[in-house]
Amino acid sequence: MMNGAQTVPERPNLAQAAALIRAGQLCAFPTETVYGLGADATNPDAVLSIYETKGRPRFNPLIIHCADLAMAETLVTFTPLARDLAARFWPGSLSLVLPAKPGNGLADVATAGLDTVAVRVPDHPLARELISAVGRPVAAPSANPSGRLSPTTAEQVRRGFGGRVPVLDGGPCQAGVESTIVRVEGERLVQLRAGAVAREEIAAAMGRPVEVVGEDAGIAAPGMMLSHYAPNAGIRLSAEPRPDEAYLAFGPAAEFDGPTRNLSPAGDLREAARNLFSMLHELDASGAAVIAVAPIPETGLGEAINDRLRRAAAPRG
Ligand code: TXA
Ligand code: MG
Secondary structure, three states, X not given: OOOOOOOOOOOXXXXXXXXXXXXXXXXXXXXXXXXXXXXXXXXXXXXXHHHHHHOOOOOOOOEXXXXXXXXXXXOEOOOXXXXXXXXXXXXXXXXXXXXXXXXXXXXXXXXXXXXXXXXXXXXXHHHHHHHHXXXXXXXXXXXXXXXXXXXXXXXXXXXXXXXXXXXXXXXXXXXXXXXXXXXXEOOEEEEEEOOOOOHHHHHHHHOOOEEEOOHHHOOOOOOOXXXXXXXXXXXXXXXXXXXXXXXXXXXXXXXXXXXXXXOOOOOOHHHHHHHHHHHHHHHHHOOOOEEEEOOOXXXXXXXXXXXXXXXXXXXXX
16 A cells, blocks of 8 residues: 555554654554554545545544643643543543544544544553654554454554555554543543443542443444444354354353363453454454354443444344
8 A cells, every 4th residue: 555656664663653654654553452543633635544444434533542631632622520531541541532622633534524532542652652753643443444353463453454554563452452432521421432441440430420322322432333343253142152163262161172262261351351352363263154252241341342242243234
């Protein structure tokens, strides 16, 4: 991909990655949640090529990644409650949906023309150094073709895009599922997407409930399409594996002869979240037509894990 005149390094270092993004090119980079496909959020053409490369619908806005709170303050308006959230959870895996500041310089396509922006400061040193070196906010969806499994290693990004996207390699992601998205509405907190920070943790830290948008409220984060995160294999949830299937286990699991991965033999949800996408990638590569997935508790990070699994299992559109 990219322009033919100059060669784009397939494995850029930090300075090269920053130079690519400053020049309006794409570069994938690590965050603590999943790898992001980054572009200069102020450059409409660069942002458009994110949508083209992913095959992502244009109505689905992007999360804008900032090096620090000061950069985020140039883009959106923080209420005292929003500032408390940022102080408590940034850098980290919480994206805040806040009112856009007029004239913030963001490309309209990055926010799909909405009057709010989802912003976060990632908790990965390479990500923050990259954004600082770019010197501008970086728009970054997960670095996978739209609708497919999210990548938690540089190799998965390269494979997903057939080697056409340069990737800054920062090793495997620590959290393994995407950020939690919370909209701040006056004094109310509304979770639009379960993610790497458990809802209970946010509620406890802020001393107030975190509401969940009901299914009947429509798509509150426009990207919350039902079928998403799809491996090639079909998925059966809360199921015992049958012969010829692959098995994604959780906790002390029964013996199974076919391809098996265990999200966490100890039943630890943080470990399970970290392993989720990688193990789905691996079981998918085994060629089994169906992956049976053991039941996973709905508490803590289980909310995000089960959300991703339900959408991986949903009928494909
Ligand atoms: O962990 C993450 O959040 C990763 C890494 C790369 O940071 N990024 C990520 O981006 O998951 P993406 O594009 O796959 O998901 C962005 C989500 C979509 O569901 C989108 O609809 C929602 O954020 N979103 C973005 N802006 C929004 C807004 N103004 N209001 C509501 N939802 C918004
Ligand atoms: Mg995604």
